[in-house]
Amino acid sequence: MFRRAAPLLALALLACGSTGAEPFAYPIAAVGVGADAFPVGDWQVTLTRADLALGPIYLCATAAASPDLCAVAVGEFADVAVLDALAPAAVELGEVAALPGDVRSAMLDYGISWFTTQTEATPDRALGNSARLAGTAVRGDTTVTFDARVDVLPPLRGSPALVGVRARVDEPGPDSRLLLRVDPRAWLLGVDFDALAAAGPSAAIRPGDAAHAAIAFAMTTQPPTFSWSAP
Amino acid sequence: MTSTRLVPLFALLLACSARGSGTVQVFVEAEDTIPDGLDPGDGDESIVDGWTVRYDKFLVTIGDFHARSSSDDSLDLRDEAVHVVDLKRLPAGGLVLAEFSADAVRYDRVGYSLPNASADADAAEGTAAADRELLVANGWSIYIEGELTAPDGVSCVPGDPDDCAPAPVVRFAWGLQAGTAFADCAGPDGVAGFAIPSGGTVQVKPTVHGDHWFFTNLTQGAEITERRAQWIADADLDRDGETTLAELRQVPAAKLFAAELGYNLSGALIPIVTAYDYLEAQARTLGDFQGEGECPTRDIL
Numbered sequence: 001m002f003r004r005a006a007p008l009l010a011l012a013l014l015a016c017g018s019t020g021a022e023p024f025a026y027p028i029a030a031v032g033v034g035a036d037a038f039p040v041g042d043w044q045v046t047l048t049r050a051d052l053a054l055g056p057i058y059l060c061a062t063a064a065a066s067p068d069l070c071a072v073a074v075g076e077f078a079d080v081a082v083l084d085a086l087a088p089a090a091v092e093l094g095e096v097a098a099l100p101g102d103v104r105s106a107m108l109d110y111g112i113s114w115f116t117t118q119t120e121a122t123p124d125r126a127l128g129n130s131a132r133l134a135g136t137a138v139r140g141d142t143t144v145t146f147d148a149r150v151d152v153l154p155p156l157r158g159s160p161a162l163v164g165v166r167a168r169v170d171e172p173g174p175d176s177r178l179l180l181r182v183d184p185r186a187w188l189l190g191v192d193f194d195a196l197a198a199a200g201p202s203a204a205i206r207p208g209d210a211a212h213a214a215i216a217f218a219m220t221t222q223p224p225t226f227s228w229s230a231p
Numbered sequence: 232m233t234s235t236r237l238v239p240l241f242a243l244l245l246a247c248s249a250r251g252s253g254t255v256q257v258f259v260e261a262e263d264t265i266p267d268g269l270d271p272g273d274g275d276e277s278i279v280d281g282w283t284v285r286y287d288k289f290l291v292t293i294g295d296f297h298a299r300s301s302s303d304d305s306l307d308l309r310d311e312a313v314h315v316v317d318l319k320r321l322p323a324g325g326l327v328l329a330e331f332s333a334d335a336v337r338y339d340r341v342g343y344s345l346p347n348a349s350a351d352a353d354a355a356e357g358t359a360a361a362d363r364e365l366l367v368a369n370g371w372s373i374y375i376e377g378e379l380t381a382p383d384g385v386s387c388v389p390g391d392p393d394d395c396a397p398a399p400v401v402r403f404a405w406g407l408q409a410g411t412a413f414a415d416c417a418g419p420d421g422v423a424g425f426a427i428p429s430g431g432t433v434q435v436k437p438t439v440h441g442d443h444w445f446f447t448n449l450t451q452g453a454e455i456t457e458r459r460a461q462w463i464a465d466a467d468l469d470r471d472g473e474t475t476l477a478e479l480r481q482v483p484a485a486k487l488f489a490a491e492l493g494y495n496l497s498g499a500l501i502p503i504v505t506a507y508d509y510l511e512a513q514a515r516t517l518g519d520f521q522g523e524g525e526c527p528t529r530d531i532l
Contacts, residue, residue: 063527155495164498189504190483217485221496221503
């Protein structure tokens with residue numbers, strides 16, 4: 001878990017060592033959106049399953065997040081948590097290991113990381129994919145069931161899958177709590193359910209499929225939102 | 232006795248506070264891609280998929296320049312004026328956005344805006360009144376006209392590279408409400424802001440870039456990216472030789488900006504669902520500093 005995260009924080013700890021900055025931790029939680037049906041074009045879509053592998057997450061002191069600039073990480077959630085993105089109540093994921101300082105952006109993986117020590121991107125074992133989204137799409141008397149196993153891959157070795165994610169808070173402290181809001185519905189808005197229906201009443205969506213590309217793209221461009229509060 | 236002791240102390244205080252003063256001139260600068268366009272090729276600023284790009288018009292709304300010193304809150308320079316600027320017709324001597332006489336220190340917190348145009352915006356020197364009216368009437372922060380050309384260019388159905396038609400010329404004329412504030416500007420060397428020399432003048436240049444909607448990612452530091460223009464040709468859904476904003480709004484972004492082509496669009500200020508969203512997201516990154524320096528903190532206006 002700490003294959004890449006540890007060096008990042010270690011660098012920051014070294015950098016801050018002479019200033020007396022003390023590391024601390026605060027909780028991180030995630031909340032989903034519930035299982036209500038939602039429209040995608042003419043289709044009414046209902047998710048029955050939305051498992052998401054989330055992490056590692058790095059909190060950066062610079063708005064211009066990049067693997068290089070985030071060597072000054074001010075926080076990290078080094079684990080991969082698998083969460084139910086349909087759960088409407090917040091679920092605790094663990095703790096952010098933090099250093100004093102403002103957060104200006106974030107980088108993250110969806111459970112598939114490509115550390116500098118690896119020859120290829122590797123999924124965490126807990127889910128085996130970045131996300132598993134299953135449900136039904138209904139239009140009139142036509143129903144399509146779908147089961148998508150989605151992989152969001154880091155573009156380069158040593159780079160998280162998502163960089164420059166909007167995340168901003170001044171000086172979070174030990175009493176802070178980071179809440180991630182995840183909306184898997186938004187990730188299905190680009191799926192062509194007409195095409196899925198034309199192929200049959202059920203669809204197994206896998207890497208290489210157009211629907212997979214649409215979901216993976218949306219997961220990249222519509223990441224979880226970050227907010228901090230006191231517990 | 233007392234007075235003789237006070238004199239050296241007074242002199243010391245004077246020495247500590249006497250930092251002199253100087254002048255800062257703030258110029259608007261257009262990246263070379265705006266007057267010169269972009270050419271196909273493998274160079275650092277070339278279009279890798281064969282298209283040549285030329286702009287006929289490139290208008291922006293720019294202003295609200297501000298600078299302060301993080302070491303002294305009283306040192307706060309600000310000019311809230313907003314101008315519509317034709318970046319293809321900048322005056323030969325440069326367009327001065329603002330000028331300040333101020334304490335000679337480093338101003339390390341620098342920013343400016345590319346806001347949506349309102350009636351308060353004036354037409355900068357070299358900018359036609361009609362162009363100013365165009366942006367103000369529509370509330371646009373930017374308006375561009377131009378064309379892509381490629382002798383063997385094609386327009387393909389988005390997501391279907393096998394269904395293509397010849398398209399040697401593709402025109403575009405796009406106005407956007409993409410008002411954005413840019414802050415924490417730093418020069419190409421990464422040094423934040425600028426320093427005013429005592430008794431001298433420093434020139435600083437908020438720089439508008441003209442190529443970000445060809446990038447394969449959302450740059451937030453060094454512009455390490457490829458430039459691709461095929462998406463504009465493919466979004467010409469009716470294949471009439473012009474790609475409209477209405478067409479961009481119809482095209483799912485995932486069909487144009489595929490990971491297989493090197494696209495990774497994480498980090499956008501707005502959700503990217505359609506090709507129009509991609510264009511707007513990139514338009515919200517155009518504000519740079521001192522040429523290739525960056526203003527990484529961006530907020531929607």
